[in-house]
Amino acid sequence: MANTAQARKRARQAEKRRQHNASRRSMTRTYLKKVVNAIEAGNKEAAIAAYASAVPMLDNAANQGLIHKNKAARHKSRLNAKIKAMA
Numbered sequence: 780m781a782n783t784a785q786a787r788k789r790a791r792q793a794e795k796r797r798q799h800n801a802s803r804r805s806m807t808r809t810y811l812k813k814v815v816n817a818i819e820a821g822n823k824e825a826a827i828a829a830y831a832s833a834v835p836m837l838d839n840a841a842n843q844g845l846i847h848k849n850k851a852a853r854h855k856s857r858l859n860a861k862i863k864a865m866a
Contacts, residue, residue: 810836823865
């Protein structure tokens with residue numbers, strides 16, 4: 780348990796950041812799932828639209844340190860390849 784005022788404040792800040800990061804991470808996953816669901820449904824137009832909205836989310840998550848830049852690039856590359864393979 781935090782004993783000093785500084786430690787109590789740090790604990791409050793850490794909890795607030797944890798909740799904020801969890802929310803952002805969840806939102807990023809939701810955008811990815813929308814793309815995957817559109818691909819599985821065979822709807823190329825919806826997949827392209829969902830991909831276009833997911834890319835900025837992934838880039839923001841990577842820039843904020845929520846996920847690694849290589850992980851964002853990997854997701855984008857794999858999703859784009861799946862969309863191109865739908866033709």
